[in-house]
Amino acid sequence: MPGSSRDREGDRGGRGGGPSRPRKGDRDGDRQRTPAPALDDEFVHTDLDKDVRAELRSLPKDVAERVGRHLVATRELVDSDPVTALEHAKYAKSIASRIAVVREAVGLAAYHAGEWSQALSELRAVRRMSRTDMHLPVIADAERANGRPERALEILRETDLRSLPAEVAVELRIVAAGARLDLGQPDAAVIALQGPDLDPQRRDPWSGRLFYAYADNLLAAGRSDEALQWFLHAAEADTESDTDAAERASDLAAELAGAEGQGTVEDRA
Secondary structure, eight states, rough: TTTSGGOOHHHOOOOOOSSSSSOSSHHHHHHSSSSSOOOOTTTTTSSOOOOHHHHHTTTHHHHHHHHHHHHHHHHHHHHOOOOHHHHHHHHHHHOOTOOOHHHHHHHHHHTTTTOOOHHHHEEEEEEEHHOTTTTTTHHHHHHHHHOOOOOOOOOHHOGGGGGGHHHHHHHHHHHHHOOOOHOOHHHHHHHHSSSOOTTOOOOOOTTHHHHHHHHHHHHHHHHHHHHHHHHHHHHOOOOOSSSSSHHHHHHHHHHHHHHHHHHHHHHOO
């Protein structure tokens, strides 16, 4: 969310000119339509990082501080209460729709809340505003969630992965592999994740997620023994406990042991 360096994008202004009445997304028009969610005192605009606060300086000081507080609320609530987080982000957009970081907040909160079409609309707008591809994995995953896995694959084909930060490129590969599974192509999903970084000895920040996704795809392809090994690799690499790799490995090991025992009994019969 805005305020976090991993999810930051730049800002560009909206189009100039237009009719004298407020347009959708302009300050006065949407302010009347979008009620302000209640804000706890703990949400203070100074908790935003300095780059976000700098983007908000194009707004009047009191408006910038109010928008900032709602962005902080969005960031803090997005994991535990994404629906409320989205309400805060939408309110911020209603008074500051031309700020890319605000549109980013709406897009990411919508994604977490399962509002895929809104996530796509907002993050595409951010991409146009900021001319960056940082959110391509989220855009591609929202396309999958909207039932368009082929569009997720098209995004991958259109993107030069070398131009992306390594972590973003890996996330896009993971999403594309998931799109292959959606299309009933598990073997292709496995191949999509293979590469130099798929090394159990590596400890990149994204290794745990990459190993986990690879294990998941191996399992979908019916390669259970290999999947177990890669879930174990993922558990070792996942030092922040971002995945349930250890749990998956334990469950799969028990399942394989049970199947082996059952096969032994059947062979004796």
